[in-house]
Amino acid sequence: MLSKIVRTISDQLILFILVFGFYIITHGHLTPGGGFQGGAVIASGVVMMIVAFGSNQIKKSLRERHLAVVESSGALIFIGMAFAGLGTTFFYNFLVGTPVFGIIPPTGPNPGNLWTGGVIPLMNLGVGLKVIAGLSAVVLAMALFSSGEEVEE
Amino acid sequence: MIQYIPYNIPFIAVALLVGIALYILIFKRNMVKIVMGVAILGAAVNLFLVALGYRAGGVAPIYTVSPQGPMVLPVPQALTLTSIVIAVSIIALMLTMVMHTYRHTKDVDAKKSRTMKG
Amino acid sequence: MRQIAGWILLIVLVAFLISGALSMHPFGYPPSDMDDYMIENSQAETANNNVVAAVLFDYRGLDTLGEATVLFTAVTGVLLLFRALKRKEKGS
Numbered sequence: 001m002l003s004k005i006v007r008t009i010s011d012q013l014i015l016f017i018l019v020f021g022f023y024i025i026t027h028g029h030l031t032p033g034g035g036f037q038g039g040a041v042i043a044s045g046v047v048m049m050i051v052a053f054g055s056n057q058i059k060k061s062l063r064e065r066h067l068a069v070v071e072s073s074g075a076l077i078f079i080g081m082a083f084a085g086l087g088t089t090f091f092y093n094f095l096v097g098t099p100v101f102g103i104i105p106p107t108g109p110n111p112g113n114l115w116t117g118g119v120i121p122l123m124n125l126g127v128g129l130k131v132i133a134g135l136s137a138v139v140l141a142m143a144l145f146s147s148g149e150e151v152e153e
Numbered sequence: 154m155i156q157y158i159p160y161n162i163p164f165i166a167v168a169l170l171v172g173i174a175l176y177i178l179i180f181k182r183n184m185v186k187i188v189m190g191v192a193i194l195g196a197a198v199n200l201f202l203v204a205l206g207y208r209a210g211g212v213a214p215i216y217t218v219s220p221q222g223p224m225v226l227p228v229p230q231a232l233t234l235t236s237i238v239i240a241v242s243i244i245a246l247m248l249t250m251v252m253h254t255y256r257h258t259k260d261v262d263a264k265k266s267r268t269m270k271g
Numbered sequence: 272m273r274q275i276a277g278w279i280l281l282i283v284l285v286a287f288l289i290s291g292a293l294s295m296h297p298f299g300y301p302p303s304d305m306d307d308y309m310i311e312n313s314q315a316e317t318a319n320n321n322v323v324a325a326v327l328f329d330y331r332g333l334d335t336l337g338e339a340t341v342l343f344t345a346v347t348g349v350l351l352l353f354r355a356l357k358r359k360e361k362g363s
Binding site: 158160162163164165167168169171172175176180204206208209214215217224227228230231232234238239242243245246249250 | 277280281284285288289291292293295297298299300301303305306309310314320321322323326327331334335338341342344345348349352353
């Protein structure tokens with residue numbers, strides 16, 4: 001656990017990091033970014049909280065079984081979107097043309113529209129959840145092993 | 154804008170980085186330094202993949218408010234994303250094995266961990 | 272003895288790599304037939320502005336599925352190794 005100035009500033013800074021990470025995940029089909037990049041940004045914010053507050057205090061809020069549920073649901077969303085287009089082939093983009101996510105943009109440079117992209121924004125969400133839970137669980141396990149010698153349930 | 158680079162300098166830089174990583178893997182005995190050598194090898198392969206698909210005077214391959222000009226090839230950039238994630242997984246597993254070995258033998262030398270019992 | 276064999280192996284490998292780097296295509300003018308088709312027809316077939324995301328999730332989605340499996344296996348392996356030590360200390 002570090003000094004009081006570091007703890008106060010990291011309390012204020014975690015909100016901006018979360019908003020920035022979710023912006024990169026959500027706009028993955030308009031600007032450079034996507035699922036993997038946004039997940040790495042949010043996982044680095046969690047690592048900053050572990051360094052500032054000590055791993056024994058973060059362990060009370062982030063239990064391991066909750067992180068396992070989040071990671072498994074992210075993988076199930078990714079596989080479900082792949083199986084849902086099985087009428088034609090395995091990874092078919094079945095939402096192009098429908099008004100849910102499938103407006104076709106005009107060719108050439110244009111200001112982007114959020115409701116384009118087909119099945120890709122939902123796949124970005126699934127991969128982002130999986131990367132957040134996976135990297136946070138790995139860093140938390142390593143910090144608990146090397147500092148406290150406590151049991152990890 | 155860079156129009157002509159003589160003698161393929163980025164590919165020679167990739168060959169030198171692979172040479173440095175192989176020197177670390179052959180001659181060093183500290184376990185943490187061996188993990189650093191594997192990380193440098195992964196980074197050299199990523200640089201080679203990105204440098205393969207560059208077009209002279211090109212812009213990013215995204216159609217949202219893009220400037221004029223020919224676009225850079227998009228397929229090597231997609232392969233590089235996959236390679237970065239796999240390199241992170243390899244380094245995480247190697248560091249776990251290093252931590253367990255240090256806890257048993259209290260030494261980071263790679264030759265003394267060959268006679269572990271039990 | 273081991274030092275001499277190591278140095279010979281290193282010099283042979285680096286010379287092979289540099290001779291391979293000097294005989295590639297000139298830097299900045301790559302051969303591109305598949306990528307021209309993807310840049311032209313990406314907005315009409317996948318309704319997407321980002322060509323890299325369309326290549327990752329639509330044209331080459333099976334590679335992303337394999338990479339998600341590798342990430343899941345690595346995280347499971349790390350968490351499994353940190354659990355076996357606690358049971359060995361308490362049980363025996």
